[in-house]
Amino acid sequence: MLWLLTSLVIFLSVGFLALFFYKQKFWLSRLQKIEKITDAIKNKRIPPSFLLTGDPLLSAISRNLEDISTELQRLIHASKEEEINLNTILKSMAEGIAIIDRSHLIKIANESFTRILGLSGNPQGKKLVELVQLPEVEKMIEEAFKAQEPLSQEILGTETKGKLSGYFVVDAVPVITKSQDLPSDIMVLVFRDITEIKMFEEARKEFVINVSHELRTPLAIFKGYVETLIDNPRLSKSEVKRIYEILKKHCQRLSSLIEDLLLLARLESRKLTIETTPVSIAEFLAETIQDLHPLFKQKECTVNLLIEPDLPTVEIDPFWFQQAVYNLVDNALKFSIPPRKLVIEAQKIDQNFVLKIIDNGFGIPSKDLPFIFDRFYRGDKSRSSEQKGTGLGLSITKQIVELHGGQIRAISEPEKGTTMELTFPLQRVNGLKEPMEKS
Template sequence: MILRSVVGKLWLTIIILVTLILVLLSLFLSEQIENSYVEGQRQSLEKLATRIQTQLKEAGPNQTQYLNNVLMGASEFGTYLVVLDASGSVSPIGVSPHVPNVQWREILTDEELKKVLKGQSITMRGKVRLQTNPRPGNPLLKNDILLVAVPYIKDKKPSGAIVLYQVQDHLSEADIKRWIFYTFLIGIVLTTIFAFFLSSRISQPLIQMKRAVEKMARGEFSTRVPVRYHERDEIAELAMTFNRLASQLEDTIHQLSQEKEQLASILRSMSDGVLTINKFGKIIMTNPIGEGFLSLWRGEVKKNALPPSLQALFNKVIEDTQEHTGDISEHGRTWVVMMSPLYAGDQVRGVVAVLRDVTEERRLDKLRKDFVANVSHELRTPLAMLQGYSEALLDDIAETPEERREIAQVINEESQRMGRLVRELLDLARMEAGHIQVEPAEKPLDKFVQRVIRKFQNLAREQEVRLEADLAEHLPTVFWDEDKIEQVLTNLVDNAIRHTPTGGSVTVHVHQKGERIFLEVEDTGSGIPEEDVPFVFERFYKADKARTRGKSGGTGLGLSIVKHLVTAHGGNVSVKSQLGVGTVFIVELPVRVADEVLYA
């Protein structure tokens, strides 16, 4: 692992460089020793041998004395002299004193000696055994030796050999190389210490930067690297640059975090649903409204998958790279969807979809259209009758007073009907605007219901319908707005009588459960179709599509008014009906309404 680090790489680089330099230096020094020192020694020794040979020629009969003098003096300068006779043995003259125990004959063989006796000069170099401490078991050491052999000329012919040699144990090449090797080892050790010291000075700031980067990778963007300002080298400048980068990155991350939180707050507060979809059709982000939209398909599609109703619009946006808008109707709700492409450079990377629930708007728009159509329909018939009968009077079509009275009666009834329609429309508009003022007062419940029943007895007799009250015992005194609850019962009883055939019955049941009063208006009329029951409290809705105006004469607003008035009292109204059997309207009210003005 250390070779992968900066310290290891720097140390290895320095070691290789120093080793290469020392090796080259060793080779160079060895070559120089070989070429200069050894060669110089050889030349000096050859010159000495030649000089001795020349001096011997000039000495004449004093050769023996001269050789003795040379033998005595040569050893003082580390050069040893051996005089051989013609047979190759040491002559009586002998050898230099204090000659080391060197086996020089290992180099000067008999063949080489023969060449010398023939008049040749020989220079040789090699390794010989040297007994430095002649004790039993002491090993023989190898030492370098430089040897020069010249003929010993006596009476003008070779009569022996003069051998000069030097033992190079104190200045040998091997010793010099050994010292170079020791120097090399010392250089490697010192270089290693220096390399590790230098690399640690370089790598320590880098290690600190590495740790700082690891902390920043974990989200600790406030991390900084200590800077050696007193040095101001490249490492210090790198640390300062890193700190500036970290500071800018921290500021950028902080700004991005603020923008993300702001965007998330905007998305959460939006009333529209937002979906972000990648180019593969996978939902990657949504807001709470969008999450609610996707929950409608929970269990039907995979998690984060696009609902089938959005897939076609998504494919169109990806294909055309343009904004598209469409409606989606699913699970009883309606949404307007606007999809726009998201770009990464020139490529579409996804789609953002904005969904708005327009179910209530569409319903209200339909109600508005139905309201206009119904009002137009309701007003058109009486206006047509008023116009027709008034023209009959103007054209004197009615000849008798009875006919004129009958026409005037029709005009009067249609005028009253139009006035009632306008009043009910105004009342309903005030109720839907929240302007229902409730003024409660105490009233005995049984007397109140009986009075309303008596008001409709004549109408019931005319229609040949039996009208009666079913009152429970011990009914309490209620705290209601008498006029508004009377209007509720009036609308329900009148509606029941008009839709009950001859011979039928209408019964008003009144009973108490706890603190709640139940008023039930039951008839034996034609009943309401099951599919129409949920809509009977809407404006202008008429379940009996085939009834005649003359018989029913309703405006379609009575039940809607009932619902608003009951709700204003804190109660509920519901209906149960069976086609061909009859209908029951159930009004549930509290015994006492709060003693204050209430608004729906």
């Protein structure tokens, strides 16, 4: 009996031990699988399987892990999409954009920000003050953080403030949090380059001043002589005729000024179509020189025409191109003294047609060269004041050349003459759309 009881105890013990080790192995394998699933989720991967069998609790854990993984993948995908959209927007913006924190540390910056500030590397992770010294901007940022509202300021960048140069509007915009009780610790900085706008405003003001000056002189003469005629009705016929001749001369001057202003306005607004046709430049220049022969004779000027042999035909608008050549020749003759000599060269260089008009005149000082194509610009006042004209000829010529897809530049030294060099691609860029009458 004792033997039987002992055998039963041993049997039950072995059974319990076997069951214990089986359960332990079962749970160990399930825990290992849970560990693999959670490791995959932690590393933002999708596990091969979420299936956990053998117990209702394990099935519930399996479903929960799958839901967590699905939501995590959704959030990751949405985050990537938002990042791509943000980067696309920032990259496409001409304005310089930077996101900074309260310590003025740059968190994000677009390419325009790097370009505008003249930075050589990625500004991310650096403080604004390390990159460019702008005390007024630093102060504005602090005030915007304190007030928790957008602030804006116009600044002038100079060489003393790093590589930032020109006129800029800087906006400091705190990023408002959902909770109004918590102040924003993030700010968006926007740098807008308004240099061209400022330059346009200055050019417009200068243009108005110059036009007013050009109109004032003939109008004053008109007023003076009209008053003379009114106050002196018994003037001799010869004196009245002299006055009328003076008034006529200044009427023509005003008419020329207005016509040139209207033409320049049309050219600058690009409302002119260049109607090109293949032209033999040798024949074209020979005809032009012939047309100008009376002027050359009057000015006692000798002309040397140098045309490269076998020069291909050039796509130009004969009417407007001739106007450009007339203006350049007339300008060369005005600013030179006898014995006047003019050389006109035409040649092919690479895939370009190059025309040079070379005079032996006064020359142009280097300080004036960048501005000679500006409207009404006159470098040497003592000489230019003696010359007749509207002061718009070179501006008009430049516009005509550019509408042909070409470029014009002046090469000159004082007392050594000037070379006007016109360069055009042999395959011309098309002109603009709206035609203009050639009259």
